[in-house]
Amino acid sequence: MGIHMMLASVVAMAARVAPFPSLPQPQAKTFVAKSGDTFDMRATPINPDWVISGNPQARTGEHSRSHDDAAYTAIWDCTAGEFRWYFYWDETVMILEGGVHIVAEDGTERTLQAGDVAFFAAGSWASWRVDDYVRKVAFLRKPFPKPVALAYRLKSLLRGDVQKSGIAA
Structure with missing residues (x-):
């Protein structure tokens, strides 16, 4: 059973990083640049x-969005209020304007202001208190399933890329 799970994980990882040559690939953009003032902002x-x-x-x-839809970049803003937020994806944020007071699940508190960068792991909750307004750029990535992540780390380790594997030397 375990070998089947590992094999399925390796196949899933290969399918995610290598396109199937027999299938036509849509013409996707390879470079995207926009001015911060030109985004089509929609209520969320x-x-x-x-x-x-x-x-x-x-x-x-x-x-x-990445070609495989596993990564996404957006501008997000919010007016005053306090709310809890669930992170479905790994998310790295950089505050562009305003600020927000964060309380993480573990009780860690931090006020983020313009120029600050923070990371929130997929599957976690945090409380956000916006006193006036906040605008951020968000870099989101779907995490690999655990067996695929393990296979990816092992591949990196075997290639000698210790930093990417997440395994200390």
């Missing part, structure tokens, strides 16, 4: 069950 309401106080209004403007 915060789940009402997550709102703690106020009436935060969020909007999102897509910048780009």
Whole structure:
């Protein structure tokens, strides 16, 4: 059973990183650049069950997606309010304007302001308190399933790329 799971994981990883030559590939953009003022910002309401106080209004403007839809970059902004947020994907953010007070699941507190960068792991919750307004760029990535992540780390280790494997030398 274990060998079947590992084999399926390796096949899934290979399918994710290598396109099938027999299938026509859509013409995807290889370079995307936009001015921060030209994004088509669309309302992306915060789940009402997550709102703690106020009436935060969020909007999102897509910048780009990877060819395999496993990574996504967007501009996101929000007005004043307090809410909990669940991170479905790994997310790295850089605050562009305004600020937000974050309380992570483990109790860590931090106020992020313009220029600050933070990472939130997929599957985690954090409380966000926006006193006035916040605008961020968000870099999102779908995490590999655990067996695929292990196979990827082992491949990196075998290639001698210790930093990418996440395994200390």
